[in-house]
Amino acid sequence: MSGLEIERKFLVHKSKDWKSLAKSSSYIRQGYFASVNTVRVRIRDDKGYLTIKSPSYNGGLTRYEFETEISIEDAENLLRLCEEGVIEKRRYLIDVGNHTYEVDEFYGDNEGLVLAEVELDNEDEQFEKPVFLGSEVTGDRRFYNSHMRRNPFFLWRDTLPEEYR
Numbered sequence: 001m002s003g004l005e006i007e008r009k010f011l012v013h014k015s016k017d018w019k020s021l022a023k024s025s026s027y028i029r030q031g032y033f034a035s036v037n038t039v040r041v042r043i044r045d046d047k048g049y050l051t052i053k054s055p056s057y058n059g060g061l062t063r064y065e066f067e068t069e070i071s072i073e074d075a076e077n078l079l080r081l082c083e084e085g086v087i088e089k090r091r092y093l094i095d096v097g098n099h100t101y102e103v104d105e106f107y108g109d110n111e112g113l114v115l116a117e118v119e120l121d122n123e124d125e126q127f128e129k130p131v132f133l134g135s136e137v138t139g140d141r142r143f144y145n146s147h148m149r150r151n152p153f154f155l156w157r158d159t160l161p162e163e164y165r
Contacts, residue, residue: 004062004064004065005053005062005063005119006062006125007118007119007120007138008118009060009116009136009137009143010116010133010135010136010137010138011115011137011160011164012132013134013163014165015163018092018103018130018132021094021130021132022092022093022103023093023095024092024093025091025092025093026045026090027044027045027088027089027090028042028044028088028104029042029043029079029087029088030043030086031078031079031083031085031087031149032082032083032146032149033081033082033083036055037052037054038051038052038053038054040053040145040146041070041079041082042075043072043076043079046072048069048070048074048076048078049068049070050067050078051065051066051068052065052067053066056139058123060139060140060141061138083149084149085109085148085149086149087145087148087149088106088108089104089110090104090105090107091103091104092104094130096118096127096128096129096130097127098127099119099127099128100118100119101116101117101118102117102118103115104116104117106148108152109148109152109153109154110152110153110154112154112157112165113157115143135164142156
């Protein structure tokens, strides 16, 4: 898969029920390589992926993304070569209106953080916002997975309101 990735990212209210809305979930481990672009290897359940993302523009809303499936063996071997700071999370898929939200519940050093993303076909596309969505954080580098591996949530969690920690 390759092309433009257009997505909006939001914090998730801890007090709102969102897990019961999920149609599925998967466990993800991903690591990163040093690069001007974001280069990551990901294991999602029993499949491996290699992804390259350009720097974002338009306030973090849009960027070029290339992703290809690789063998699980290659993904495991590449994870060993990654820089320190593997991201671990469970991703839940929740249908809302005409879109599917990806809600990520983080583990390890990012425990307690829950983010929701919705991918769009164009930057001006309208979408239904479920009640569990909180503040928008699109373009806020603190919430990029590639950033959180070096500056994990536990270091700055107190900067967020209680309903997001």
